[in-house]
Amino acid sequence: MTATPSIYDQNLDACAANYERLTPLSFIERTAAVYPDRLAVVHGPVRRTWAETYARTRALGSALMHRGIGKNDTVAVIAANIPEMFEAHFGVPMAGAVLNAINTRLDAEAIAFILDHGEAKVVLVDAEFADVVAAALELSEGPERLVVDIEDPTFDGGRRIGALTYEALLAEGDRDFQWTPPTDEWDAISLNYTSGTTGNPKGVVYHHRGAHLNALAQLQSWHMPLHSVYLWTLPMFHCNGWCYPWAIAANAGTAVCLRHVRAEPIFELIAAETVTHFCGAPIILNMLVQNASLKAFDHPVQVMTAGASPPAAVIEAMEAMAIEVTHVYGLTEVYGPAVVCAWKSEWDSLPADQRARLKARQGVKNGALSELMVADPETLEPVPSDGQTIGEIFMRGNNVMRGYLKNPTATAEAFRGGWFASGDLGVMHPDGYVELKDRLKDIIISGGENISSVEVEDVLYRHPAVLEAAVVARPDEKWGETPCAFVTLKPGQQADAATIIAFCREHMAHFKAPKTIVFGELPKTSTGKIQKFVLRDRAKELMA
Secondary structure (H helix, E strand, C coil): CCCCCCHHHCCCCCCCCCCCCCCCCHHHHHHHHHCCCCCEEEEECCCEEEHHHHHEEEEEEEEHHHCCCCCCEEEEEEECHHHHHHHHHHHHHHHCCCECCCCCCCHHHHHHHHHCCCCCCEEEEEEEEEHHHHHHHHHCCCCCEEEEEEEECCCCCCCCCCCCCCHHHHHHHCCCCCCCCCCCCEEEEEEEECCCCCCCEEEEEEHHHHHHHHHHHHHHHCCCCCEEEEEEECCCCCCCHHHHHHHHHHHHHHHECECCCHHHHHHHHHHHCCCCCCEHHHEEEEEEEEHHHHHHCCCEEEEEECCCCCHHHHHHHHHHHHEEEEEEEEEEEEEEEECCCCHHHCCCCHHHHHHHHHHHCEEEEECCCEEEEEECCCCCECCCCCCCCCCCEEEEEEECCEEEEHHHHHHHEEEEEEEEEEEEEEEEECCEEEEEEEECCCEEEEEEEECCCHHHHHHHCCCEEEEEEEEEEEEEEECCEEEEEEEEEECCCCEEEEEEEEHHHHHCHHHHHEEEEECCCCCEECCCCCHHHHHHHHHHHHCC
């Protein structure tokens, strides 16, 4: 039986007057028109307004089109957090192309794989990474590509490997180029590769709609005011800088570039440029805490952190430096942060350690995410909201990827029952806040009891001598598995295994405390994440 059309179904169709496809490119167009003289980009001696930055991005888009680059062509960029990387987030999609920002810490073999798998037609190369890219191009099995050299006046070194420079490419373009929005907001805007610690990385495809909505959600999550000053401590190659290139354009802010992430220049730039916001993994926060004596500013500063759960002790130490911490959670597959620990004013009066523990939770869905749940990974039945029952974290919404490029099997595995399966384990608290407990593969099952490595790590970080810690399962004939902690001590500090184990037993159930402590540097991925798969192998060797 055909339903009778309602009065709202008649002569009320979408048309050019009332419907526009969503794209984050609209942000820079508006900001350049409304705030043309506001400072957009800072990098050493380079200081450009939004009018200048918009003209350069249009020239880039125009030049790429003149070179035959168009819809769904991949343009790769391998660069530090410099103005050209920022501009590529707008200029490349203005040509209808797809931006592939590649991790600068990868080796030549991994870069070659990404260039081939993503079928890049153009490669923009920062001089600092010329040697590894040249080696990658030699290994590549793809067709010949246009290689463009980015010359940064603040960097001394490197070499040219391309056919022309970035500035020469821009000179070929039209600074008044009239770009057009995507024909469909579902069109790809960027391609981001996962870290690939257990095989070749997967190519995650973002669309214009998701990038637009998640950029706005980032402003909302952080309550970022107009004209915020943002310091680039987070790599722009990582989930497109969590969508902040587009978010900064949306709020007419200033992007302060930083080539190398070190404590001294971070503190210097915060003071010199009156930085209001920056992002970084917990390892960045820990680095700043260890160098707190370098702090030379007294204005309010906000930091957004994600990755492994930041220890409550680190959050407490950051806030003691008057840097307010916002904790978020996400994955490459959801445009970076999609969950935020939204703060409530009634928590302000709590003791510092309690506030830090609340902030260590991952939180609630951001403004772009439709639904968030913790559920049984097999049945997708939500777990009780008791803060105790562990399940897998599932998400769905406009800021979930289109899928994995040329990998339908992996895409199908990620999308289960209408949800994106994160592979992370967590609990749902009674107030609706999610707290991450572990990766599915990292949970420790000892004597039939589930032990969260994150919980053990949080206690370890509270020990005054501990700089970094990671906990994995060590095979055990009696218990099946026991917690094995790999620990890096702070410079000049001393502690033995017995002391640290005793400390853990004082602060948690004895069965959860590590049975083994191994001292030394922790292996990390190119993005600074601790390589637990390496540590698991080491723990197995200890058993042998």
